[in-house]
Amino acid sequence: MYSNMIKMSADCDFKDFVDRLDPFSWLKNICAFANGIGGTLFFGLAQDGRVIGLNDAPFDDNLIQTQIRAHITPRPEYVITIISSGKVKIITLVVLAGVEAPYFCSANGVKRAYVRIGHESVPAPDQILNEIRLKAGQGTFDSTVTHLKKKDFSFTLLEATYFQRTGARFNKTDYAYFGLVSQGDLLTNAGTLLSDQAILGNSRLRCVRLDSHAGVGRFDVVLDYKDYEGGLIYLLSSGRDFIKNNTKVPFKKDGQGGLFEPDYSMGAVDEALVNALIHRDYQDLGGEIKIDVYRDQLTISSPGAPVSCDEVQGQDIEKVISVRRNPVIANLFQRLKFMDCRGGGLKKIVEETKKLPGYADDFLPTFHSTEKSFMVKLKNVNYNGEDTTAPGQSKENIPSDTEVDVMRLMRLNPKITQVEIAKAIGKSRRSVQLLTASLKKKGFVDREGSKHHGSWVLTEK
Numbered sequence: 001m002y003s004n005m006i007k008m009s010a011d012c013d014f015k016d017f018v019d020r021l022d023p024f025s026w027l028k029n030i031c032a033f034a035n036g037i038g039g040t041l042f043f044g045l046a047q048d049g050r051v052i053g054l055n056d057a058p059f060d061d062n063l064i065q066t067q068i069r070a071h072i073t074p075r076p077e078y079v080i081t082i083i084s085s086g087k088v089k090i091i092t093l094v095v096l097a098g099v100e101a102p103y104f105c106s107a108n109g110v111k112r113a114y115v116r117i118g119h120e121s122v123p124a125p126d127q128i129l130n131e132i133r134l135k136a137g138q139g140t141f142d143s144t145v146t147h148l149k150k151k152d153f154s155f156t157l158l159e160a161t162y163f164q165r166t167g168a169r170f171n172k173t174d175y176a177y178f179g180l181v182s183q184g185d186l187l188t189n190a191g192t193l194l195s196d197q198a199i200l201g202n203s204r205l206r207c208v209r210l211d212s213h214a215g216v217g218r219f220d221v222v223l224d225y226k227d228y229e230g231g232l233i234y235l236l237s238s239g240r241d242f243i244k245n246n247t248k249v250p251f252k253k254d255g256q257g258g259l260f261e262p263d264y265s266m267g268a269v270d271e272a273l274v275n276a277l278i279h280r281d282y283q284d285l286g287g288e289i290k291i292d293v294y295r296d297q298l299t300i301s302s303p304g305a306p307v308s309c310d311e312v313q314g315q316d317i318e319k320v321i322s323v324r325r326n327p328v329i330a331n332l333f334q335r336l337k338f339m340d341c342r343g344g345g346l347k348k349i350v351e352e353t354k355k356l357p358g359y360a361d362d363f364l365p366t367f368h369s370t371e372k373s374f375m376v377k378l379k380n381v382n383y384n385g386e387d388t389t390a391p392g393q394s395k396e397n398i399p400s401d402t403e404v405d406v407m408r409l410m411r412l413n414p415k416i417t418q419v420e421i422a423k424a425i426g427k428s429r430r431s432v433q434l435l436t437a438s439l440k441k442k443g444f445v446d447r448e449g450s451k452h453h454g455s456w457v458l459t460e461k
Helices: 024-035 057-071 126-135 156-166 172-177 189-194 232-245 266-279 327-335 345-354 401-412 418-425 429-442
Strands: 012-015 039-043 078-085 088-095 104-107 110-117 120-123 145-149 186-188 204-210 222-229 289-293 297-303 366-369 373-379 445-448 455-458
Touching: 024 039, 024 057, 024 088, 024 104, 024 110, 024 120, 057 078, 057 088, 057 104, 110 126, 145 189, 156 232, 186 189, 189 232, 189 327, 204 232, 222 232, 232 266, 232 289, 266 297, 266 327, 266 345, 266 373, 345 373, 401 418, 401 429, 401 455, 418 429, 429 445
Parallel strands: 012 039, 204 289
Antiparallel strands: 039 088, 078 088, 104 110, 110 120, 145 186, 204 222, 289 297, 297 373, 366 373, 445 455
16 A cells, blocks of 8 residues: 555645546646645555556556646646556656746636645635745736836825725835835836826726727717826726716616616726726736727726636636736735725626616626737616617617517517517517617607506507
């Protein structure tokens, strides 16, 4: 028994067999060993060290090496050996401590770094991942020290915002404490991004309000356009104001006084903007954060794919772990109460949107990432397919294409229900309620009889 000589530990693990259906179950151990002091993985040994053996050790040897090449980046250094023990064979995989840490393991589109805690391989928490980077001489972009001196720049907005949101003064020592300056009073990149001046030329925000639906083409009528350049707190405030000024917050009267029904949840908007600012890739010198407001949705996109995920689309948002690309900035934003420490930004965007009056599954936020960018799509819960104009502009009293489809169904079957209309046109019941209310307001449709047994009456105009 091998248990007489070795036991499962931080640098040793046993596997009964090479799981070919779920290679991730052992790949994460290899990743964790490479991110630590190294380690040995035994295939063909039971948890207590008994020799079980492998049915086809040469095949498993080749499979292990193929899976490492395909799913672990950078490629770790290792030595793999087939050992005979009596009539059976086992495989030992010795993983060396990585010199290119951190190492990431990709499975089902999700890319994560793993470390050993006790005899288990677990996802590396942010602080440990950052320590690995720093030990490997791979400090993050925002922690890198520049040649710029703090005394040559101002931080009025940062200090005022800190006092407003925490009730405490931002002292001189806090600049070093939060990683904004280094020895010699030199600014880090995080310090340049929090200053009042636009020191980094790519610290920009481009905002556009378009009189069209998303995806209709590039020849849209631009109703509002703003370019902002400056510190991150300024960009956050400016982006939030642009969205508020270019979306609506209808007020609906009810028996209890009234209810505001905004197009978008500002809680979701705030979270999406904060995520874009703290997770964007500032080394993309030609990049900028973009806000596009359409009739039916708004999108917030930023340079840089998520650190923890190859492609976010199709992933279970509950399981997507946030890895901070810019931990210095993230820590300060957390102290400013712009975000929490749980790393569940995408989940919070979904949760805040679901709180909106009139929310339906049709309005669920979506996320999309590529190798170079990340986008959040928030859908207008008050959008009903109507050909609307921008806030403050007059509306023509004509039916939209979707409203024409609804009236056609009503003409064919005056007793058709909203549920049946929704199914026929591929919309939610909430959307149909908004469509019928719009048609009534414009004078195209009226209702005779009771809510459940009445009929639709079309007025020819």
